[in-house]
Amino acid sequence: SPPTVIVFCEQCGSGLLCEMECHEHAWPFLVPVNTKQFPQYKKVIKCPMDLSTIKRKLHDGTYKCKEEFASDVRLIFSNCEVFNEDDSPVGRAGHNMRQFFDARWAQL
């Protein structure tokens, strides 16, 4: 990736990812959803995404631009809205984390 993207990934992406990983409401999104625990998930959610996968992609230099990083983050939250009721622990965590991300992203 071009230097600007590398700088973003190292300085902002990884920092923002860290802030999300340690966020109080990140617990549902830290690792891929366990499809043995949630057998329907694989069928319903065509593009699973989670924070550990984004971390690996960031580290591997997969993101060509910071918007690609942002769209994977937002994919976590859109998947969450598809599978979880708004008024559920995971559903509420998803809304909370999306609001956190949107606010931090706007500050970059």
Ligand SMILES: Cc1ncccc1N[C@H]1CCCS(=O)(=O)C1
């Ligand atoms: C993000 C998500 N969407 C749908 C179902 C489950 C999850 N996350 C799980 C992660 C492990 C703990 S849990 O099993 O309570 C919730």
